Amino acid sequence: MSREDGCGKIVxxxxxxxxxxxxxxxxxxxxxxxxxxxxxxxxxxxxxxxxTAPLTLDxxxxxxxxxxxxxxxxxxxxxxxxxxASLILGSLAAYGFARYQWEKREDRAFWIxxxxxxxxxxxxxxxxxxxxxxxxxxxxxxxxxxxxxxNIPFTIWMMRGFIEDLPAELEEAAFMDGCTRLxxxxxxxxxxxxxxxxxxxxxxxxxxxxxxxxxxxLTSIHAKTVPTSVxxxxxxxxxxxxxxxxxxxxxxxxxxxxxxGVQKYMIRGLTFGAVKG
Amino acid sequence: MAxxxxxxxxxxxxxxTVMHGVSIDIADGEFVVxxxxxxxxxxxxxxxxxxxxxxxxxxxxxxxxxxxxxxPKDRDISMVFQNYALYPHMTVAExxxxxxxxxxxxEGEKKxxxxxxxxxxxxxxxxxxxxxxxxGGQRQRVAMGRSIVRDPQVFLFDEPLSNLxxxxxxxxxxxxxxxxxxxxxxxxYVTHDQVEAMTMADKIVVLRSGRVEQIGGPLELYDDPCxxxxxxxxxxxxxxxxxxxxxxxxxVLPGGAVLDAAPPALPDGAELLVGKxxxxxxxxxxxxxxxxxxxxxxxxxxxxLADLSGxxxxxxxxxxxxxxxxxxxxxxxxxxxxxxxxxxxxxxIR
Ligand SMILES: Nc1ncnc2c1ncn2[C@@H]1O[C@H](COP(=O)(O)OP(=O)(O)OP(=O)(O)O)[C@@H](O)[C@H]1O
Ligand SMILES: [Mg+2]
Numbered sequence: 001m002s003r004e005d006g007c008g009k010i011v012x013x014x015x016x017x018x019x020x021x022x023x024x025x026x027x028x029x030x031x032x033x034x035x036x037x038x039x040x041x042x043x044x045x046x047x048x049x050x051x052t053a054p055l056t057l058d059x060x061x062x063x064x065x066x067x068x069x070x071x072x073x074x075x076x077x078x079x080x081x082x083x084x085a086s087l088i089l090g091s092l093a094a095y096g097f098a099r100y101q102w103e104k105r106e107d108r109a110f111w112i113x114x115x116x117x118x119x120x121x122x123x124x125x126x127x128x129x130x131x132x133x134x135x136x137x138x139x140x141x142x143x144x145x146x147x148x149x150x151n152i153p154f155t156i157w158m159m160r161g162f163i164e165d166l167p168a169e170l171e172e173a174a175f176m177d178g179c180t181r182l183x184x185x186x187x188x189x190x191x192x193x194x195x196x197x198x199x200x201x202x203x204x205x206x207x208x209x210x211x212x213x214x215x216x217x218l219t220s221i222h223a224k225t226v227p228t229s230v231x232x233x234x235x236x237x238x239x240x241x242x243x244x245x246x247x248x249x250x251x252x253x254x255x256x257x258x259x260x261g262v263q264k265y266m267i268r269g270l271t272f273g274a275v276k277g
Numbered sequence: 278m279a280x281x282x283x284x285x286x287x288x289x290x291x292x293x294t295v296m297h298g299v300s301i302d303i304a305d306g307e308f309v310v311x312x313x314x315x316x317x318x319x320x321x322x323x324x325x326x327x328x329x330x331x332x333x334x335x336x337x338x339x340x341x342x343x344x345x346x347x348x349p350k351d352r353d354i355s356m357v358f359q360n361y362a363l364y365p366h367m368t369v370a371e372x373x374x375x376x377x378x379x380x381x382x383x384e385g386e387k388k389x390x391x392x393x394x395x396x397x398x399x400x401x402x403x404x405x406x407x408x409x410x411x412x413g414g415q416r417q418r419v420a421m422g423r424s425i426v427r428d429p430q431v432f433l434f435d436e437p438l439s440n441l442x443x444x445x446x447x448x449x450x451x452x453x454x455x456x457x458x459x460x461x462x463x464x465x466y467v468t469h470d471q472v473e474a475m476t477m478a479d480k481i482v483v484l485r486s487g488r489v490e491q492i493g494g495p496l497e498l499y500d501d502p503c504x505x506x507x508x509x510x511x512x513x514x515x516x517x518x519x520x521x522x523x524x525x526x527x528x529v530l531p532g533g534a535v536l537d538a539a540p541p542a543l544p545d546g547a548e549l550l551v552g553k554x555x556x557x558x559x560x561x562x563x564x565x566x567x568x569x570x571x572x573x574x575x576x577x578x579x580x581x582l583a584d585l586s587g588x589x590x591x592x593x594x595x596x597x598x599x600x601x602x603x604x605x606x607x608x609x610x611x612x613x614x615x616x617x618x619x620x621x622x623x624x625x626i627r
Binding site for chain 2: 167169170172173174175176177178179180183187188191192
């Protein structure tokens with residue numbers, strides 16, 4: 001074995017250990033949650049027994065036994081429609097920002113972004129009043145509207161970048177080939193920004209899935225989402241850590257599955273070869 | 278096939294006017310080349326014909342129909358972009374047939390037209406590849422293929438060869454030219470390379486800063502330029518231009534040396550510019566004394582840079598010349614054409 005080989009081995013080992021340490025740091029909270037979710041109620045609050053106490057699935061049984069099922073349905077529906085609405089509206093707006101010249105364009109782009117500066121807490125009371133005016137309280141539609149409003153600024157900014165990265169000549173070539181603007185968007189722009197759109201969609205789904213403030217204040221019975229279920233576990237007799245952790249683990253799984261499912265669309269460098277020699 | 282007629286076209290970008298009333302008539306089947314230095318507005322003019330850029334004033338007509346307000350898709354013209362602009366997510370065949378797909382052409386006809394175009398351009402084995410798997414020259418040919426499957430009224434080319442190496446450029450030049458002879462479609466071709474313009478054009482339009490300087494056949498522009506700009510832009514190496522004055526029926530350079538060429542009919546003492554193409558100068562024979570600075574033999578000809586009364590002067594000789602740097606020679610203006618330009622307006626004095 002040559003010296004270089006030895007060096008290479010050490011480097012690759014060191015890199016492996018480093019990656020493992022970093023992963024551990026990031027996964028640690030999740031591991032704790034997993035451990036807590038698998039212990040009985042008494043064991044869960046005794047840190048010294050957390051690694052040794054007997055395993056049990058009681059927490060999962062209790063969590064699923066409650067209303068969690070309908071919360072999941074609400075969360076999935078709200079996340080789905082929020083993501084669709086944000087992507088469609090946001091991408092079309094982003095196309096406008098990227099490809100049309102108009103007065104004060106950059107000012108307006110910044111104004112849209114500035115909507116993100118507002119904390120949800122600041123607007124939830126007005127939203128509550130407006131929703132009650134329109135008779136929308138405790139509906140999924142209301143959550144979709146609120147989440148879409150909060151997601152769109154971000155979608156516009158992400159998608160604008162991806163669209164501006166496409167050479168304008170590609171669209172002009174499509175015009176010359178007989179396409180209308182909409183045909184160009186559908187056949188040329190859309191396939192080429194799909195990786196960016198996928199990344200944006202993941203953010204939208206996660207934003208919507210994790211949202212707590214709106215969901216907690218604007219829903220009561222019918223439209224409750226998974227994050228609001230933590231409130232159920234704050235009882236008079238104390239915090240039910242085990243069930244809360246079990247719910248947490250269950251809540252992570254769909255997002256995880258979604259991210260893995262769409263990963264293959266996130267390939268980079270799709271436009272390579274379009275222009276230049 | 279169609280005529281293209283550009284009438285008094287003006288283009289403004291905001292407050293900036295980049296096109297000042299350009300008029301050009303292009304006959305059916307003609308190969309017209311727009312040349313000019315960088316930034317003179319060649320691409321802008323081409324894009325206005327294509328419909329990709331709004332026309333501020335004036336009209337553009339194709340086949341006798343004013344198209345100012347027609348979107349590109351309704352003009353029935355095709356364009357090859359400088360950077361090719363191939364659709365990266367489509368194969369070569371899909372790229373070439375995209376316009377037919379949009380037009381709703383039946384599969385069978387699409388296939389045969391793509392096959393025919395691929396045959397002309399030698400793209401047969403590449404039809405299933407993606408643009409990223411092609412070389413620069415192959416991409417260039419796909420871009421052309423995308424145009425010819427459509428059989429449009431007019432072909433537009435915007436510096437299609439500028440990304441290719443010198444050898445490929447010469448080959449593609451001939452290919453485009455023979456393609457034009459075969460299809461006989463009207464072509465508007467933009468380049469800033471005057472050699473490309475000379476070799477390919479039926480008609481050359483020389484542009485400068487958004488104005489037409491001169492329109493004519495390649496040899497017409499070479500033999501009979503209307504001003505100093507065209508004279509120096511067309512021809513390679515560029516025409517030599519020296520300041521001189523008329524004295525006693527002779528042309529005298531600022532240093533006092535006398536040129537052996539007849540002056541134009543101007544009053545005694547008038548100042549003017551004298552132009553001489555490098556290939557029209559002879560050595561010896563009672564010419565102006567000069568000193569050789571650099572000799573560049575290219576094999577077929579000899580290029581000599583000389584110092585003539587303190588100014589650089591380029592000559593090209595068809596023969597091998599027994600001169601070396603530092604030699605004193607005499608340059609004769611007697612053979613070939615000598616051109617005269619007004620000192621201020623730089624217009625030709627005939
Ligand atoms: N979108 C635009 N906004 C403002 N000015 C522009 C725009 N497009 C072009 N111009 C200006 O118009 C002039 C002509 O540009 P154009 O691209 O037509 O030049 P060109 O002759 O094609 O040059 P090149 O040989 O470098 O391609 C230039 O001065 C350029 O700066
Ligand atoms: Mg240009």
